[in-house]
Amino acid sequence: MGKPRPSAPTISEVAAAAGVGRATAARTLGGYGYVSAEMRDRVLAAADALGYRTNQLARSVSTGVSHTIGVVVADISNPFFGGVALGISEVASARGFDALVLSTAEHLEEEINAVNVLVDKRVDGIILSSAACAADSTAHLQLPNEQGIPLVLLDRLIPGLDLDAVVIDNRAAARHATTELIAAGHSRIGFIWGPPVPERIEYRRELVEAAGRNLWSDGERLTGYLDALDDAAIPLDLDHIMLGEKTEMRAYEAVTRMLALDAAPTAFFCTETDALTGTLHALRDAGLAIPSQVSIVGFDDSSWAAVMNPPLTMVRQPMLELGRQAAELLLSRIDSGAGDAEPPMQRELETEFIERESVAPAPTHS
Amino acid sequence: MGKPRPSAPTISEVAAAAGVGRATAARTLGGYGYVSAEMRDRVLAAADALGYRTNQLARSVSTGVSHTIGVVVADISNPFFGGVALGISEVASARGFDALVLSTAEHLEEEINAVNVLVDKRVDGIILSSAACAADSTAHLQLPNEQGIPLVLLDRLIPGLDLDAVVIDNRAAARHATTELIAAGHSRIGFIWGPPVPERIEYRRELVEAAGRNLWSDGERLTGYLDALDDAAIPLDLDHIMLGEKTEMRAYEAVTRMLALDAAPTAFFCTETDALTGTLHALRDAGLAIPSQVSIVGFDDSSWAAVMNPPLTMVRQPMLELGRQAAELLLSRIDSGAGDAEPPMQRELETEFIERESVAPAPTHS
DNA sequence: CTGTTAGCGCGTTCAC
DNA sequence: GTGAACGCGCTAACAG
Numbered sequence: 001m002g003k004p005r006p007s008a009p010t011i012s013e014v015a016a017a018a019g020v021g022r023a024t025a026a027r028t029l030g031g032y033g034y035v036s037a038e039m040r041d042r043v044l045a046a047a048d049a050l051g052y053r054t055n056q057l058a059r060s061v062s063t064g065v066s067h068t069i070g071v072v073v074a075d076i077s078n079p080f081f082g083g084v085a086l087g088i089s090e091v092a093s094a095r096g097f098d099a100l101v102l103s104t105a106e107h108l109e110e111e112i113n114a115v116n117v118l119v120d121k122r123v124d125g126i127i128l129s130s131a132a133c134a135a136d137s138t139a140h141l142q143l144p145n146e147q148g149i150p151l152v153l154l155d156r157l158i159p160g161l162d163l164d165a166v167v168i169d170n171r172a173a174a175r176h177a178t179t180e181l182i183a184a185g186h187s188r189i190g191f192i193w194g195p196p197v198p199e200r201i202e203y204r205r206e207l208v209e210a211a212g213r214n215l216w217s218d219g220e221r222l223t224g225y226l227d228a229l230d231d232a233a234i235p236l237d238l239d240h241i242m243l244g245e246k247t248e249m250r251a252y253e254a255v256t257r258m259l260a261l262d263a264a265p266t267a268f269f270c271t272e273t274d275a276l277t278g279t280l281h282a283l284r285d286a287g288l289a290i291p292s293q294v295s296i297v298g299f300d301d302s303s304w305a306a307v308m309n310p311p312l313t314m315v316r317q318p319m320l321e322l323g324r325q326a327a328e329l330l331l332s333r334i335d336s337g338a339g340d341a342e343p344p345m346q347r348e349l350e351t352e353f354i355e356r357e358s359v360a361p362a363p364t365h366s
Numbered sequence: 367m368g369k370p371r372p373s374a375p376t377i378s379e380v381a382a383a384a385g386v387g388r389a390t391a392a393r394t395l396g397g398y399g400y401v402s403a404e405m406r407d408r409v410l411a412a413a414d415a416l417g418y419r420t421n422q423l424a425r426s427v428s429t430g431v432s433h434t435i436g437v438v439v440a441d442i443s444n445p446f447f448g449g450v451a452l453g454i455s456e457v458a459s460a461r462g463f464d465a466l467v468l469s470t471a472e473h474l475e476e477e478i479n480a481v482n483v484l485v486d487k488r489v490d491g492i493i494l495s496s497a498a499c500a501a502d503s504t505a506h507l508q509l510p511n512e513q514g515i516p517l518v519l520l521d522r523l524i525p526g527l528d529l530d531a532v533v534i535d536n537r538a539a540a541r542h543a544t545t546e547l548i549a550a551g552h553s554r555i556g557f558i559w560g561p562p563v564p565e566r567i568e569y570r571r572e573l574v575e576a577a578g579r580n581l582w583s584d585g586e587r588l589t590g591y592l593d594a595l596d597d598a599a600i601p602l603d604l605d606h607i608m609l610g611e612k613t614e615m616r617a618y619e620a621v622t623r624m625l626a627l628d629a630a631p632t633a634f635f636c637t638e639t640d641a642l643t644g645t646l647h648a649l650r651d652a653g654l655a656i657p658s659q660v661s662i663v664g665f666d667d668s669s670w671a672a673v674m675n676p677p678l679t680m681v682r683q684p685m686l687e688l689g690r691q692a693a694e695l696l697l698s699r700i701d702s703g704a705g706d707a708e709p710p711m712q713r714e715l716e717t718e719f720i721e722r723e724s725v726a727p728a729p730t731h732s
Numbered sequence: 733c734t735g736t737t738a739g740c741g742c743g744t745t746c747a748c
Numbered sequence: 749g750t751g752a753a754c755g756c757g758c759t760a761a762c763a764g
Contacts, residue, residue, distance in 0.1 A: 008513050010741060021751035034749055056486045058427045058741035061756055077452035079445050086443035089469055098483060101467050103455055117464060120422045147374050280673040307646040309675035376757055387735040400733050424757035428740050
């Protein structure tokens with residue numbers, strides 16, 4: 001029997017100290033049922049004399065509601081997920097819920113484990129940004145619903161599954177960004193980064209397929225890029241798509257390699273922060289000026305993008321809003337209980353294209 | 367009686383299905399006590415036939431251990447706290463603990479509330495980055511210990527209190543940074559930002575005192591700055607200290623104002639990210655080049671600092687390490703139970719001065 | 733080794 | 749209105 005700690009006073013102790021029955025104490029302390037003003041005062045007095053605090057754990061096993069939601073993301077230190085987490089806890093805490101947040105480092109095993117942990121701790125709902133992509137390897141996403149725990153997907157859809165989700169319109173965002181680059185006169189646009197396949201890709205179809213096998217949002221961004229190229233009838237150059245492991249270092253190398261091409265890109269679209277910093281490094285080392293020699297557009301607007309030299313043109317994602325809406329959707333599901341109500345819904349938030357000074361007309365080669 | 371959900375199977379149901387006593391089922395499922403291999407198999411089979419999952423909540427009320435720690439920070443979307451949170455959950459989850467993370471937006475009330483919530487949810491320990499400063503207004507920091515819940519302070523000490531804590535050596539970091547600036551030939555160094563007092567300050571003593579009344583880490587950084595000035599026998603110019611609300615906008619205004627001074631700073635030490643971006647904005651608008659016309663050193667090294675034009679010299683804080691060590695300290699306290707063992711300890715981590723290209727000799731005025 | 737029984741702290745029904 | 753008594757799901761003595 002574990003209570004190695006300075007015993008926290010229980011409701012019974014308070015009742016005893018107040019000279020009333022346990023139930024009466026429970027009613028006043030729990031704020032339900034009827035209790036006379038006089039009794040209430042006695043109980044309340046005894047309660048804070050003893051420093052009584054409700055044991056929410058015990059309450060939860062009794063009521064079946066923990067007032068806790070689970071949040072599982074790839075990496076809480078990533079400002080994107082940090083913003084999302086803040087949005088979530090804003091609306092959650094306003095409604096009396098707290099968040100148990102777990103990071104998975106994009107590992108499916110850890111994600112599975114995270115879901116199990118959350119289910120076992122009886123959270124009232126889960127918000128999850130899954131690393132899963134194929135409709136296989138998603139058994140763990142069934143579990144919560146089997147246990148009656150609402151689940152909403154965040155930032156990343158899973159193609160085969162019809163689940164609640166709140167995401168960004170990545171495809172439209174990428175299409176917009178690429179189109180702007182094209183409008184500025186660019187036709188050779190580096191895409192940093194594409195699917196993390198190691199092998200060289202020969203055909204467009206392979207590329208699209210590879211993207212589909214990996215992270216959904218990345219695939220969407222690539223598709224948007226392709227859309228824009230198609231719109232302008234610009235042929236796809238597979239050498240302009242970064243493949244392989246997605247790290248800043250790899251981005252650096254990919255850009256450096258592209259720059260050495262005969263048909264080197266005159267612009268780069270960087271779909272993530274690390275992709276952007278890697279690209280920036282490469283451009284600096286290549287001695288290329290932005291935007292006179294090469295243009296650039298980034299994803300994930302951060303405070304520093306505006307303060308760069310030159311200020312960077314970016315597509316901004318509404319991180320807080322993403323979190324807020326996911327939390328709202330989840331809470332509404334929690335409210336309606338197992339009343340197997342509405343069908344799953346996917347909400348898609350718009351991004352904003354922030355025009356600054358890193359895009360200029362393509363240099364006219366002599 | 368709440369169970370509005372698709373009932374999760376209980377240990378009793380598993381026992382029944384397996385045709386054994388509840389205790390036997392409990393033992394095998396709980397992994398304790400003795401149980402024959404044959405029985406175990408029967409139980410295990412029944413368990414996963416029913417899809418049994420331990421209710422950790424119930425287990426916790428029984429054992430008094432929740433395997434959950436509370437983390438309260440000002441703002442989880444701040445990359446600094448995000449990094450810290452990741453460090454914490456790394457070591458915590460390796461030991462089977464999960465983190466309930468709450469953001470307070472630097473509001474003392476929310477901090478107090480957060481601590482109450484965590485205590486009520488019976489977390490096994492708390493890591494907290496407090497907005498409190500004076501030794502008054504810290505009653506809420508007593509509560510956990512009264513309830514036998516270990517608490518470790520993170521990133522911010524509270525002068526009057528002797529509690530476990532893991533922090534950065536802010537004073538040494540600021541002293542180092544300022545000294546570097548001085549060594550480069552600067553004597554008029556803007557400090558962005560100082561204490562958030564609205565009024566103009568006339569004397570150094572007032573300044574130090576004002577700093578002391580506010581955030582500890584800010585006070586330390588200011589003190590380090592003062593140390594460096596003293597070391598070099600450079601008189602303090604109060605006009606070079608930013609006062610007032612700490613926002614990017616205010617930093618912008620403060621720097622702009624300082625730049626208009628007869629004795630304008632030739633260098634700036636920015637003690638936080640927003641202070642840095644605000645300063646950068648102001649310098650750009652003033653048309654001043656870095657580092658030829660003005661030098662700059664920032665705090666909170668971020669990936670983008672290296673990719674700026676020019677690359678920024680920064681003092682880097684070991685965020686992950688901060689989180690990891692806080693978690694380790696907390697877990698060790700949890701391990702030793704209420705065995706009122708070791709006295710509180712404060713660990714102080716060193717920062718790293720990253721020299722890049724935003725510091726140059728002070729321009730020699732004609 | 734197994735099953736019985738009594739807790740853990742709180743919610744809730746149901747006579748008094 | 750009030751309090752005794754039982755249930756939530758699990759742990760843990762204790763007999764057998």
